[in-house]
Amino acid sequence: MGTVTMAKALNAALRDAMADDDRVVVFGEDVGQLGGVFRITDGLLAAYGERRCFDTPLAEAGIVGFAVGMAMSGLRPVVEMQFDAFAYPAFEQIASHVAKLRNRTRGALSVPIVIRVPYAGGIGGVEHHCDSSEGYYAHTPGLKVVTPATVPDAYSLLREAIADPDPVVFMEPKKLYFASADATLPVTTEPFGRAVVRRPGRDATLVAYGPSVPVALEAAEAARGEGWDLEVVDLRTIVPFDDETVTASVRRTGRCVVIQEAQGFAGVGAEIAARVQERCFHSLHAPVLRVSGLDIPYPAPKLEHVHLPDVDRVLDAVARLQWDDQPDPRWLAA
């Protein structure tokens, strides 16, 4: 047991996967000599050589399309998109080929690739470096969308992503890269499709994923002072989605707040809220609420704190969960 950062855990996962399977190749922009702008691929070139870890031309559609072809030749590419918003040029390759090739060919071809996307904000990044783009991928059938919130999950989920027979968009919350925890690697946590109750509670369920999980945990801690005992569910994988764990939690608590850093409209949180009310209507004492980023382009660094869901905003939402069985005054205006 020792203190490990999420960045180190991701690096270890890549290193171990490459050691275990020589079909695994890692490539992208600056992933070789530099070790990636966040150092996630640090040392892989030295350890495994140019054939297994290499820099590419600066072209994201090219990187993902090249990975598709390499996967067709029997390899297992793990590619890095340097930042969330810089992955957009690859979107056609992802949506039209990566996601669909298995389906188009009735299983004759598959695309077992991992597309690593450092995402979301909270790091003071200038524009185009802080997007929460998980919704685009989650809305695309054929992709798995994974986002760790803890150090052991970072290791285990990335190993599982690389071993998975389907393409995985692996969303790494940038602001958690250098958060550390006591962990022993290698480690195997719960598999894809399984959400985890990070903190049990009786009064309401906070559903979170990736960068919003620490916010939810902090809010749950603060809520104790207000007399609320909150449960926190960490989704871990957005696709496949674990209805069972989320539903069981909300049926127990009767109240639910969904937290996401991404802008709210038509987002993953909206899907979760809809699923919860479809499945838990008779257990609910209040409408399912969402706490999300604002419906604005990601703000400049000095204003990102206004945009990001924080503990106060989560507690405000919890306070509106009709504890006195009174309607939410916000919806009563004429």
Next chain:
Amino acid sequence: MTTTPPAVRRASPRTRRAAAPPDPARALLPSPQPVRLLDESGARIAVAGYPEPPTDSLRELYRRMVIGRRFDLQSTALTKQGRLAVYPSARGQEACQVGAVMAVRDTDWVFPTYRESMALVSRGLDPVEVLTLLRGDWHCGYDPAARRTAPQCTPLATQTVHAAGLAYGEAQQGRDTVALAFIGDGATSEGDFHEGVNFAAVFRAPVVFFVQNNRYAISVPLSRQTAAPSLAYKGVGYGVASEQVDGNDPVAVLAVLTRAVAHARAGNGPFLVEAHTYRMEPHTNADDASRYRDGAEVEAWGGRDPIDRLETHLRGLGVLDDAAVAAIRDEAEAFAADLRTRMNAEPTVDPLSLFDHVYAAPTPQLVEQREQVRAELAAAAENKEVAG
């Protein structure tokens, strides 16, 4: 008054004798005019560097082109009868469609677009499986892994990058596979074309990029795609050897593609070929070509018919006579008749198969949706029985 001119202006004999450094771009450039080994009447032209392919190959090329055209005409007819949802014809492009696939081995990979149905049939794929996409049964009817042929690609130019990745991956694993990527003139404007060519060049991947310039991207003429003197010039900027060829000259197409494939297989990196050809039919049956090109132009291209040219050449060589031509035509008719019969059968596609290949194993949500559709279908079947 006398002046002495500055010495620097005078080139010394030594300087004049020194050879200019070799221009690395020159070796990559295509021929200034498209390579042509048969003129429009089918008479042979000698061109240095391009020996005539073996006569047996040319006879086979002729045979496959005749069958390919018959397949194309049949497919257009099937579309008019409502058997196909849509058909993008390649009539007029037979030399390109057949010549290119004849230049590669069965173990090589082909990356076709939607217009390559004829090429795939010529590669030996089952025509019914090839037409599955256009009949609307599924997105790809053949087994791409078994046939080493990617699904026909509808998003433009995206397959060029796959070809680069596949070729590189094969080479990395010690196999001498070549990837042949088909692309049209319009798609060379897409970013993925440039990324595919660049990736292949940087990683010296054995890819042949084969551009069939049929002069129109649906309605938009080549002049709106590029200001380059030839699409083959797009190779030099990426360090890729290139050539242009008369795409209605089957002998030249086979000769140039054979050289391109050998170049790639020998480890010299990718090769880019532009074939100048013409689509005799509209973009698809849904298109009206009279809105953007005139009949005189179409007629002029009809005079450069690739099958007629090769037939003239083979007859001149004394390796094709009336009896042989008739036998090949009979074979093409039999091929079309068989295709008609098989396409007239109405296949049923199990709606529940929609859920089979979204993921290797379905998500819980897909299991739920599958059950819902199964119940709907069962209810509908029951209602039909009651009503009947």
